[in-house]
Amino acid sequence: MSAKLLLLIIKISWLSLWRNKRRTFISLFSIIIGTGIPIFFVCIAWGFYAGLIDDVARLMSGHITYEHKDYRNSPSNDLWVGDTIKINNTLTNNDNILFTKQIVNLQGVAHTAKGSVGISLMGIEPKKEIAISFLPENIIEGKYLSKVDERLVVVGEKLAKNLNIAIGKKFVFTTNDIKGELTEELFRVKGIFKTGSKEIDGHLIQSNIAIARKVAGLSNDEISQLGIIVKNPDEHEVLIDELQKSLAKNNGIFLSWQKIMPDVATTIRMDRTAITFFMIMLVVIVLFTMFSTILMSTLERKREFASLLAIGTQQIELKVQIFFETIFFGLIGCPLGALVGVGVAKWTEGYDMLNVVGGKSEDMSVGGFGMDTVITPLFSAPLIMQICFFFFLAVQLLSFFPIHLISKISITDELRSA
Amino acid sequence: MKKILFILVLNFLSFNCTYAANLNPEKILDNVDDIYRSNTSHGILTLAVNTTNWQRTLTLEQWSKDKNKHLIKVLKPKKEKNLSTLRVDNNVWNYMPKVKKVVKIPSSMMSYSWMGSHFTNDDLVKQSRMAKDYDFSISFEGIRDEIDIVEIICIPKKNAAVVWGKVEVVVYREDFIPLKIIYYDEDLKVSRKLEFSNIQTLDNKKMPLKMKMIPEDEPGESTTIQWQEIKFDLAISDDFFSLHNLQR
Amino acid sequence: MNSNQEIVSLKNVVKNYGSGQVAIKALQDIDLKIYKGDFSVMMGPSGCGKSTLLNIIGGLDRVTSGSVIFNGKDFNLLTNKELSLIRRNEIGFVFQNYNLLPVLTAYENAEYVLMLQNIPISQRKEKVMNLFKEMDLEGLENRLPRELSGGQQQRVAIARAVVSNPLLVLADEITANVDSKTAQSLLTLMEKLNKTNNTTFLFSTHDPIVKNFARKVILLKDGLIDKEEQASKNI
Numbered sequence: 001m002s003a004k005l006l007l008l009i010i011k012i013s014w015l016s017l018w019r020n021k022r023r024t025f026i027s028l029f030s031i032i033i034g035t036g037i038p039i040f041f042v043c044i045a046w047g048f049y050a051g052l053i054d055d056v057a058r059l060m061s062g063h064i065t066y067e068h069k070d071y072r073n074s075p076s077n078d079l080w081v082g083d084t085i086k087i088n089n090t091l092t093n094n095d096n097i098l099f100t101k102q103i104v105n106l107q108g109v110a111h112t113a114k115g116s117v118g119i120s121l122m123g124i125e126p127k128k129e130i131a132i133s134f135l136p137e138n139i140i141e142g143k144y145l146s147k148v149d150e151r152l153v154v155v156g157e158k159l160a161k162n163l164n165i166a167i168g169k170k171f172v173f174t175t176n177d178i179k180g181e182l183t184e185e186l187f188r189v190k191g192i193f194k195t196g197s198k199e200i201d202g203h204l205i206q207s208n209i210a211i212a213r214k215v216a217g218l219s220n221d222e223i224s225q226l227g228i229i230v231k232n233p234d235e236h237e238v239l240i241d242e243l244q245k246s247l248a249k250n251n252g253i254f255l256s257w258q259k260i261m262p263d264v265a266t267t268i269r270m271d272r273t274a275i276t277f278f279m280i281m282l283v284v285i286v287l288f289t290m291f292s293t294i295l296m297s298t299l300e301r302k303r304e305f306a307s308l309l310a311i312g313t314q315q316i317e318l319k320v321q322i323f324f325e326t327i328f329f330g331l332i333g334c335p336l337g338a339l340v341g342v343g344v345a346k347w348t349e350g351y352d353m354l355n356v357v358g359g360k361s362e363d364m365s366v367g368g369f370g371m372d373t374v375i376t377p378l379f380s381a382p383l384i385m386q387i388c389f390f391f392f393l394a395v396q397l398l399s400f401f402p403i404h405l406i407s408k409i410s411i412t413d414e415l416r417s418a
Numbered sequence: 419m420k421k422i423l424f425i426l427v428l429n430f431l432s433f434n435c436t437y438a439a440n441l442n443p444e445k446i447l448d449n450v451d452d453i454y455r456s457n458t459s460h461g462i463l464t465l466a467v468n469t470t471n472w473q474r475t476l477t478l479e480q481w482s483k484d485k486n487k488h489l490i491k492v493l494k495p496k497k498e499k500n501l502s503t504l505r506v507d508n509n510v511w512n513y514m515p516k517v518k519k520v521v522k523i524p525s526s527m528m529s530y531s532w533m534g535s536h537f538t539n540d541d542l543v544k545q546s547r548m549a550k551d552y553d554f555s556i557s558f559e560g561i562r563d564e565i566d567i568v569e570i571i572c573i574p575k576k577n578a579a580v581v582w583g584k585v586e587v588v589v590y591r592e593d594f595i596p597l598k599i600i601y602y603d604e605d606l607k608v609s610r611k612l613e614f615s616n617i618q619t620l621d622n623k624k625m626p627l628k629m630k631m632i633p634e635d636e637p638g639e640s641t642t643i644q645w646q647e648i649k650f651d652l653a654i655s656d657d658f659f660s661l662h663n664l665q666r
Numbered sequence: 667m668n669s670n671q672e673i674v675s676l677k678n679v680v681k682n683y684g685s686g687q688v689a690i691k692a693l694q695d696i697d698l699k700i701y702k703g704d705f706s707v708m709m710g711p712s713g714c715g716k717s718t719l720l721n722i723i724g725g726l727d728r729v730t731s732g733s734v735i736f737n738g739k740d741f742n743l744l745t746n747k748e749l750s751l752i753r754r755n756e757i758g759f760v761f762q763n764y765n766l767l768p769v770l771t772a773y774e775n776a777e778y779v780l781m782l783q784n785i786p787i788s789q790r791k792e793k794v795m796n797l798f799k800e801m802d803l804e805g806l807e808n809r810l811p812r813e814l815s816g817g818q819q820q821r822v823a824i825a826r827a828v829v830s831n832p833l834l835v836l837a838d839e840i841t842a843n844v845d846s847k848t849a850q851s852l853l854t855l856m857e858k859l860n861k862t863n864n865t866t867f868l869f870s871t872h873d874p875i876v877k878n879f880a881r882k883v884i885l886l887k888d889g890l891i892d893k894e895e896q897a898s899k900n901i
């Protein structure tokens with residue numbers, strides 16, 4: 001087949017595309033929808049996940065956490081890591097790392113005259129926490145901690161309600177120190193925060209790291225977790241290996257947020273699977289429409305094809321023609337779909353989902369962590385291209401059946417049935 | 419209330435009838451704290467839990483030694499026979515005969531109800547003295563409701579690990595046997611009351627055999643402890659309070 | 667005009683549709699020769715096998731038995747692809763329904779065959795334009811088939827069939843869809859092409875107009891050649 005002929009065939013394909021404009025538009029529309037909707041959802045959802053992961057990492061123990069190797073199995077108060085001042089100093093000089101945060105976690109019980117609730121006390125450095133975490137911004141009553149506060153803590157809104165405590169009120173915190181001894185400490189509420197997560201608002205308390213160390217019986221060099229906030233969360237696996245080799249002490253281990261918060265990771269993975277499944281469903285529906293279009297347009301041109309075959313056109317030349325018709329569908333539809341998907345996602349940027357779907361922010365949680373319900377889409381060019389390409393390929397696959405039909409055309413039968 | 423339960427359920431009963439000519443509140447509180455203390459004790463008591471949804475009565479056998487060792491076994495009902503609790507220092511273990519398992523109560527469980535009563539695991543462990551955690555003063559002495567009493571008001575010290583806003587201790591002026599203890603929350607609303615009654619002499623000791631815990635925020639509910647019999651200063655070895663013995 | 671160059675030679679051609687008892691014997695035992703420069707017409711009642719015979723001569727269909735020799739090549743020995751190439755390079759077809767490609771202009775439809783043959787653009791243009799001039803299609807080059815009358819479309823179809831100077835042009839009922847005046851002009855045109863280019867034509871038709879132009883008339887009946895006669899007109 002000469003280049004000229006190929007060009008003519010492509011031209012015929014292109015022109016054939018527009019012979020039934022209505023049908024072509026329906027097909028194009030279905031491709032646009034088919035590509036656009038998944039891309040829209042992916043942009044929105046992946047944006048949410050990225051935001052969620054970052055929020056949770058900053059709120060809890062970072063994208064990467066350094067902790068005792070057994071701490072994951074049972075986060076007990078006596079599993080701590082030492083030598084952290086030196087490690088911390090090294091980490092602060094790493095270009096890939098934005099922040100580090102030192103955390104002393106103590107599991108225990110808070111009591112008031114009204115009752116008791118199992119809680120997690122998180123000892124932190126207030127100044128750092130203000131720079132890193134969104135929790136300090138979510139104080140709804142009172143004030144966030146400062147360095148000089150000793151027995152003052154901030155508590156979750158639900159916890160305050162359950163314990164029936166308000167600003168300035170006291171509660172007793174019972175826990176085990178690192179030697180396993182039962183200890184009790186009196187705390188007073190300085191501020192109440194609301195993150196939207198049931199678990200956090202109901203069970204988290206933040207205090208200065210100093211008092212947490214004192215309660216636990218830890219020295220200045222010892223903590224439960226060292227949280228690391230990285231610049232590029234997508235590439236943290238490499239960093240983990242590097243840190244593990246160069247910095248980890250014998251009982252310490254650097255872990256990714258996926259390992260630290262498997263619930264979040266799992267939910268996100270499941271969510272992504274659901275979206276992928278949904279996308280595949282859409283693809284199937286769209287492909288079905290496409291398939292009937294392509295098949296119809298082939299069947300109704302059988303006689304035309306037969307006459308072309310009669311005057312000496314080769315089967316392969318007709319097959320190329322049909323193949324190009326679907327290529328044109330894909331070439332027009334997929335980028336347009338991507339444009340529409342990205343455009344709509346862009347358009348929704350900044351909207352609060354709660355205004356759209358209703359409900360309370362508490363209901364929107366992933367793995368126990370509240371989600372920011374304001375839409376912040378993530379436009380990942382490789383991902384969008386991937387979806388486009390996937391769709392494009394799927395549409396191309398459709399042409400195989402009509403192409404196959406060309407071999408079955410009986411010239412004489414078609415010509416007789418005038 | 420924690421201290422009192424602890425004392426009643428687990429401790430020896432031995433109070434001397436020092437005549438308090440000079441009413442020293444610290445001494446009175448120490449007396450209330452120490453009123454049941456002795457070297458060892460062994461006794462049988464009933465624990466009656468009364469909630470809006472259900473009632474139940476347990477018969478328990480208990481041993482204690484010093485301030486830090488206690489062993490309690492359920493005698494009745496049959497279903498829960500041999501369910502046991504061992505406390506040594508700050509540690510509490512439960513033995514569940516049905517599954518033949520010993521479970522150490524973690525700190526996170528300490529505030530949970532002990533055997534479904536209005537007492538908690540924590541109450542078994544708590545052993546601080548009132549006089550250490552509170553500032554106190556005598557707020558009333560004389561006849562009230564035809565009883566000659568002394569009333570002491572205890573205000574928790576600033577950083578003391580105490581949940582109450584105020585505690586009122588009322589004792590008979592005659593022998594400092596407690597009559598009632600009222601616990602207030604931080605807003606000075608009554609949170610719960612512990613009432614003592616049925617003063618009798620067992621094994622030559624005079625003591626209130628009955629103690630009733632009434633939570634204020636759950637009207638109609640209460641837990642009552644009633645001593646059936648008690649013996650003091652028996653020879654019980656330290657080994658008796660072991661995990662091994664817990665399962666027997 | 668007739669040379670003795672044999673273009674098509676059929677020997678004992680039998681064509682059955684289906685097999686066994688229910689087989690339809692479309693062609694029973696056909697012996698036929700077509701010579702270069704022939705302008706022949708096949709006639710006969712409907713269902714006598716005209717189209718079947720045309721399809722076999724054109725390499726669109728295969729015989730049940732017998733042989734078809736086209737320009738020295740035995741169709742029985744050729745693959746479908748080789749047949750297709752013979753159709754592309756040596757045979758022109760004109761159909762009753764014109765069967766032009768609706769998306770291509772008149773010019774492009776005619777040019778299509780030349781492109782299949784990989785003929786350079788300059789030659790293509792020259793051939794098509796000359797032919798269009800000859801066939802009175804000038805000015806219609808850029809029209810789409812649906813913008814042309816039936817007669818015009820058929821002329822374009824004829825142009826497509828003859829533009830590459832095929833050895834043989836097969837035309838099946840090409841006047842069935844046009845009025846007699848148009849039929850007349852189409853035949854005049856083809857006669858002219860036959861005379862000037864010595865292109866061989868074989869028609870199948872019911873139309874007496876076509877018969878009037880024919881130099882040889884082949885009468886078919888029940889799949890057999892009933893009579894072969896030289897038309898009086900050219901004797």
Ligand SMILES: Nc1ncnc2c1ncn2[C@@H]1O[C@H](COP(=O)(O)OP(=O)(O)OP(=O)(O)O)[C@@H](O)[C@H]1O
Pocket residue numbers: 413683684690691692710711712713714715716717718719
């Ligand atoms: N594909 C086929 N299957 C079965 N029978 C067929 C097939 N094609 C043609 N026939 C039969 O073969 C015979 C010859 O048909 P053909 O089309 O050649 O006739 P024709 O002379 O062209 O008739 P017409 O003048 O009506 O066009 C007819 O009886 C027809 O029914």
Ligand SMILES: [Mg+2]
Pocket residue numbers: 716717718870
């Ligand atoms: Mg016919």
